[in-house]
Amino acid sequence: xxxxxxxxxxxxxxxxxxxxxxxxxxxxxxxxxxxxxxxxxxxxxxxxxxxxxxxxxxxxxxxxxxxxxxxxxxxxxxxxxxxxxxxxxxxxxxxxxxxxxxxxxxxxxxxxxxxxxxxxxxxxxxxxxxxxxx
Numbered sequence: 665x666x667x668x669x670x671x672x673x674x675x676x677x678x679x680x681x682x683x684x685x686x687x688x689x690x691x692x693x694x695x696x697x698x699x700x701x702x703x704x705x706x707x708x709x710x711x712x713x714x715x716x717x718x719x720x721x722x723x724x725x726x727x728x729x730x731x732x733x734x735x736x737x738x739x740x741x742x743x744x745x746x747x748x749x750x751x752x753x754x755x756x757x758x759x760x761x762x763x764x765x766x767x768x769x770x771x772x773x774x775x776x777x778x779x780x781x782x783x784x785x786x787x788x789x790x791x792x793x794x795x796x797x798x
Contacts (some may be wrong), residue, residue: 678745680713680770680785685738690777692731692741699748700769701757702787708753708761711770712746733776745770765790 684692699709718729719740726742733739750763770785 676791680743680745680772682741682743682774682783683738684733684741684774686733686735686776688735688776690733690779692733693775694743694772695775695780696771696773697746698771699750700771700784701753701761702767702769703760704757705769706757707771708757708763708768709748709750711748713743713772714746715744717742 694713697711697713698707699711700706701708716729716731717726719725719742720727729739729741748768753761753763766789767787768789769787772783772785774781774783
């Protein structure tokens with residue numbers, strides 16, 4: 665296919681969305697992102713989150729976020745999910761784990777000014793890759 669062809673398929677960026685509220689003001693940090701095997705809850709790998717944004721109702725869109733939380737205000741935030749590093753998954757979890765399709769769970773360690781909390785995502789899978797015969 666050539667640039668501009670109407671049948672182009674683009675990858676969809678995976679996102680992590682969170683609702684964050686706090687009783688005190690502070691800086692929000694994602695300290696760790698682990699990928700778990702849902703069957704055993706064992707760590708299968710890791711990932712990263714980048715480019716935090718915040719839902720802005722007035723604009724009806726996500727806008728850049730400075731990672732500050734305000735007491736008593738629920739923020740709806742989103743991060744782009746980096747590649748899942750599952751290179752040691754068979755060693756860490758065992759050969760029955762499918763590093764290519766999942767399922768997976770994300771376990772996030774987050775903190776507001778050093779007060780840490782661990783969050784688990786719902787189970788998810790990789791979307792199948794589009795195969796194009798040329």
